[in-house]
Amino acid sequence: xxxxxxxxxxxxxxxxxxxxxxxxxxxxxxxxxxxxxxxxxxxxxxxxxxxxxxxxxxxxxxxxxxxxxxxxxxxxxxxxxxxxxxxxxxxxxxxxxxxxxxxxxxxxxxxxxxxxxxxxxxxxxxxxxxxxxxxxxxxxxxxxxxxxxxxxxxxxxxxxxxx
Numbered sequence: 001x002x003x004x005x006x007x008x009x010x011x012x013x014x015x016x017x018x019x020x021x022x023x024x025x026x027x028x029x030x031x032x033x034x035x036x037x038x039x040x041x042x043x044x045x046x047x048x049x050x051x052x053x054x055x056x057x058x059x060x061x062x063x064x065x066x067x068x069x070x071x072x073x074x075x076x077x078x079x080x081x082x083x084x085x086x087x088x089x090x091x092x093x094x095x096x097x098x099x100x101x102x103x104x105x106x107x108x109x110x111x112x113x114x115x116x117x118x119x120x121x122x123x124x125x126x127x128x129x130x131x132x133x134x135x136x137x138x139x140x141x142x143x144x145x146x147x148x149x150x151x152x153x154x155x156x157x158x159x160x161x162x163x
Contacts, residue, residue, distance in 0.1 A: 015144075036081065037107060040066070041074045045083060045100060045108035046115070054097035056089060083107055 037045070047063055048055060055063070061071045075098060078084045083104030089095040100108060126134055 037078065037083070037111075038074065040064070040070070041078055041083075042107065042111035044071070044074055044078065044098075045104055046111050048084070048098060048100045049105060049108035049112070054087065054089075054099045056095050056097050058095075060098070078104070 043064060044060055047060060057068055057071050057075060060066075060075070061068045064071065075084065075086075078098075079086060082101055084098045085101055086096040086098055089097045129137070
């Protein structure tokens with residue numbers, strides 16, 4: 001099956017516009033720009049809100065599937081803004097554990113509300129499609145992501161990775 005070139009160009013244009021809009025917002029479909037934290041920072045706050053105990057840099061990195069340096073950078077800014085406190089862990093004083101301050105709890109709750117609104121908006125879009133349609137869309141996105149990764153992976157290994 002051969003797709004006409006115009007359809008491929010139209011799809012590419014639509015995908016590029018989606019990526020451009022998504023990149024300019026910290027939350028898909030529902031960013032009001034009111035929070036003074038990045039999406040990564042907001043997710044850290046939300047994880048701490050959900051946690052029964054303080055979390056360390058390593059625990060946050062594992063939960064978020066990010067590097068420890070990325071978490072360190074985000075946490076430093078959250079500490080600077082007064083959204084977190086850091087205390088040495090009881091099991092190892094070299095390890096810092098983070099907890100939310102009152103203002104950090106407020107931001108985390110705001111982020112959770114935005115997250116829920118995003119999920120509700122996405123659900124409204126998904127309701128227009130059948131489950132097989134959504135599975136096909138997911139398969140398409142996964143294949144695009146895999147090909148993008150394969151295309152960019154050699155450059156990333158050579159140190160040309162762009163943030």
